Amino acid sequence: MKVINTIAALKSLLEPIKLAKQKIALVPTMGALHKGHVSLIKIAQQQADVVVCSIFVNPTQFTDPKDLEKYPRPLEHDMKMLQEAGCNVVFMPSVTEMYPKPEEWHIDLGPAEFLLEGEFRKGHYQGVTQIVKKLFDAVNPDIAFFGQKDFQQVLMIKNMVSEFNLPVQIVSCPIIREDDGLAMSSRNIHLSAEDRENALVLSKALTYVKDNFSTHSIPVLLEAAKKLINGTPGVELDYFTIANGATLLPEEDKKHHDIVALVAAKVGQTRLIDNMILN
Numbered sequence: 508m509k510v511i512n513t514i515a516a517l518k519s520l521l522e523p524i525k526l527a528k529q530k531i532a533l534v535p536t537m538g539a540l541h542k543g544h545v546s547l548i549k550i551a552q553q554q555a556d557v558v559v560c561s562i563f564v565n566p567t568q569f570t571d572p573k574d575l576e577k578y579p580r581p582l583e584h585d586m587k588m589l590q591e592a593g594c595n596v597v598f599m600p601s602v603t604e605m606y607p608k609p610e611e612w613h614i615d616l617g618p619a620e621f622l623l624e625g626e627f628r629k630g631h632y633q634g635v636t637q638i639v640k641k642l643f644d645a646v647n648p649d650i651a652f653f654g655q656k657d658f659q660q661v662l663m664i665k666n667m668v669s670e671f672n673l674p675v676q677i678v679s680c681p682i683i684r685e686d687d688g689l690a691m692s693s694r695n696i697h698l699s700a701e702d703r704e705n706a707l708v709l710s711k712a713l714t715y716v717k718d719n720f721s722t723h724s725i726p727v728l729l730e731a732a733k734k735l736i737n738g739t740p741g742v743e744l745d746y747f748t749i750a751n752g753a754t755l756l757p758e759e760d761k762k763h764h765d766i767v768a769l770v771a772a773k774v775g776q777t778r779l780i781d782n783m784i785l786n
């Protein structure tokens with residue numbers, strides 16, 4: 508496994524691979540790796556010749572400076588996980604490598620940018636697409652893998668790719684969960700034992716909605732899910748929605764395909780998101 512810190516070194520490593528027509532995959536991460544990240548690498552390995560995993564805690568996508576500061580950075584653990592996963596290249600640039608000078612970034616990501624996470628984390632998807640574009644420029648991947656865990660993020664990245672007409676295929680990979688249903692997240696380490704227990708209500712509410720989707724109306728499902736979450740101590744709901752998977756607007760017609768339930772809540776001091784595709 509090669510560990511690379513600069514764009515120049517990365518390009519000189521990958522250019523001959525690209526010229527040899529080998530397929531290059533990119534798995535962008537912010538580190539603090541868990542089995543969810545590893546699953547992306549494993550899926551990437553099945554579809555490409557060389558897998559590049561980037562670790563970069565991107566400052567421009569954080570709306571809360573405290574959140575950026577306390578973001579976990581367990582470097583040794585990450586290297587071990589990547590080695591064991593059989594990752595070929597780790598790209599781990601510094602902030603100045605990725606942002607050598609002040610720069611403006613604003614692209615049209617469509618109306619869904621401002622919904623859900625975009626409403627609670629203003630400018631988040633501008634920051635996300637800014638760094639993903641830079642990573643695409645550095646790696647020049649044929650294919651890039653993202654988790655369905657960040658459902659809206661995948662949508663925004665697909666919109667960015669189509670806005671610039673980039674020659675990269677975007678793949679959304681299934682959510683990996685703990686045995687009890689909690690979606691794996693780098694932020695879960697901030698949960699106290701009590702938070703950890705309370706956080707289960709998010710996947711429970713989503714599962715309830717999924718299990719009852721064919722028999723109950725959308726308003727009834729929403730009410731039950733919100734009641735479950737609001738009745739859990741230490742959990743502060745930001746949103747629970749049943750939405751159209753393409754527009755993220757509230758869905759009213761169960762006959763549509765591509766319907767997804769999405770939730771975000773603060774559990775103790777930690778903000779968590781989760782979702783489930785319903786049909």
Ligand code: AMP
Pocket residue numbers: 535536537538542543544546547652653654655656657680681682683684690691692693
């Ligand atoms: P992050 O390091 O949190 O930015 O995540 C890096 C990538 O891993 C993103 O594409 C996430 O959607 C994905 N990811 C995070 N958690 C999970 C999970 N539990 N299952 C699958 N993919 C995940």
